[in-house]
Amino acid sequence: MRIINEGIMNSGTPIKISLENNSLFNVQTRRLIGAHFDYKVSKDFQLGATIMNMTERPITFKINIGDEPISNTIWGIDGTFKKDAPIITRLLDKLPFYSTKAPSSITGTFETAHIIPGHSKIIGKTGTSYIDDFEGAETSIDVRNFGLWFLASVPGGQPSLFPEGNNAPEYFRLW
Secondary structure (H helix, E strand, C coil): CCCCCHHHHHCCCCCCCCCCCCCCCCCCEEEEEEEEEEEECCCCEEEEEEEEEEEEECCCCCCECCCCCEEEEEEEEEEEEEEECHHHHHHHHCCCCCCCCCCCEEEEEEEEEEEECCECHHHCCCCCCECCCCCCCCCCCCCCCHHHCCCCCCCCCCCCCCHHHHHCCHHHCCC
């Protein structure tokens, strides 16, 4: 960090600097790449294929449950068939009270897709997620203030180490 204003430096006032804590946000680099190809088999039939991959890359290797980076691949195929059908026009003209001069055609389309789920290679072959790593955990117990301390019970079941545990009433003994 560099302070540009010399007046702040010369004022003798303490400079307080705070940084934003981004621990609540798991920023990941995402990459989406894909391609679509069309192939004209004939004047009436056309095929197409699509492939896409989305990969996330985490900032750290410690991944929390629910924030796992993905690496999903989607592939699909599609096709279109269109054929002129003048016989349909002739059959419709034979119906009473109906006449048409527009050419008829038969059109069919299909699409299918499949997703292949996965996880980022960054987190290992099997992938590891952590419930909590306790790095941000705090305790409000101040061990310096002995006025807040309380006596604990004597461990039982070890009369050679803690003979005073034998003085407890029978219904408190678990051994």
